[in-house]
Amino acid sequence: MKYTLRQLQVFLAAAHSQNLTRAAEELAMSQSAASGALRELETHFDIKLFDRVGKRLQLNELGRLLQPRVEALLAQAGELELAFQQHAEAGPLKVGATLSIGNYLAVAIMARFMAAHPDARISLDVENTATIAEKVRNFELDIGLIEGEVHFQDLEVQPWREDELVVFCAAGHPLASAGRLGDDELLDADWILRESGSGTRQAFDRAMHGLMPRLKVLLELQHTEAIKRAVQAGLGIGCLSRVTLEDSFRRGDLVPLVVPGRDFRRLFYFVLHRQKYRSAGLERWIALCRES
Template sequence: MRYSLRQLEVFVAIAHEQNLTRAADELAMSQSAASSALKDLENQFGLQLFDRIGKRLQLNEQGRLLRPKAEALLAQARDFERSLMQHAEAGPLNVGATLSIGNYLAVGLMAQYMARYPQARVTLDVGNTRQIADKVLNYELDVGLIEGEINHPDLDILPWRGDELAVFCHPQHPLALSGRRVSDDDLRAAQWILREAGSGTRQAFDRAMHGLLPDLTITLELQHTEAIKRAVEAGLGIGCLSTITLSDAFRRGSLIHLPVPGRDFSRQLYLIVHKQKYRSAGIDAWLTLCQENKA
């Protein structure tokens, strides 16, 4: 074999960091050793994988084509090594989840996964749909759990479970006290506190409010569901979030659900995996566990 796994590790690390020094640090190598490994790999096959732009190494077209294959080979090698050393069915897993899923569903899934595979370590990265998708595409995450709808040729996008948004307000808000149905005019007159653009929740809200969006008054855009709930509890406006995040507040009576007839707040949650990423035993076990927890 004319290449080594170490050379592939250096290639992938530099592709990720776009900097030789940081890649060497990540692999606990000297800069000269990392540089030699990359040069040997390129020289052995008479190709160049990066464009040199000052101190920055940027993948060229050849490098971009080969990176997914290198990532897959390294993932298989790590999986094989874990099987040799631990005789384990599933190993460490890097999971990404959007905020509602990460704060209210993913931790329970992690607990079940680690109960089934006590030797496995799971890390959780929380962000909005766009951020999680970008990290899956960049091989920083093994699998993503997202709320937003996306379309990318390099992603396997698997329907997971249904969800629904709810419009809500403070118990003393005029819309709660009136006891009447919420009309389009009420929605136009309200002060809204919403998730930021790029989040799955905002995407679903914008779709549900089709035809009204230009007339809505958006007072605040916040990145965290708890911050939105606190702002609504403080009487700053009304909000719209997943029912997953609101059930406890509705039960306590600290927030009130406002039914909005004629508006569809249903949505689909998804699992995403890079199409060219090697499906390790851990990834397959996680996907199976998620499908077992659809409700």
């Protein structure tokens, strides 16, 4: 074999960080050793994998073409090494989840996964849909659990489970006893919403077609709990996933509002890179999510 796994590790670390110094630090190598490994790989095959822009390394067309195959090869090598060392099939797993899923569903799934595979190492990155999709595209995450739809040729999006958004207000808000809300009430209300780029906001905008430009959006917040607290304080009404509101509804802190004629149903999705190696641990994670 005319290349080493270490050379491939340096290539991937440099591709992710776009900087050889940071790549060397990530791999616990000296910068000269990392530079030498990358240079040997390129020289041996008479290729260039990066465009050098000052101190920044940017993958060129060949580098982008080879990256998914190198990712898959090193993932398999890591899984094999773990099997040799620990007699385990479930290797490290990097999961990304949007806020509603990450805070209210993913942690319980993680606990079940770790109970079944105590040797496995699993990490959870909680971001909005757009960020999770980008990290899956860049191979920074093995899988994303998202609320919104994404459309990239290199990503595979699989339906996971049904969900719905619920419009809600504080128990003492004037609309709490209004029963059903029509367009006039929706337009008169002050809204506390998730930010653009989130799956929740994407579904809300779709449900409110024809009204969005005229809605009075008082605040756009990135965190579900911040929205719930703002609504509970009487600043306005909100719209979030039902899974994030069930405890508040049971306590009576917040009250669901009925909005006839608006479709708040949606799906949660898995998002994976089409060229990502599907390890045994990744397949088991997906199966566990579907069972939950």
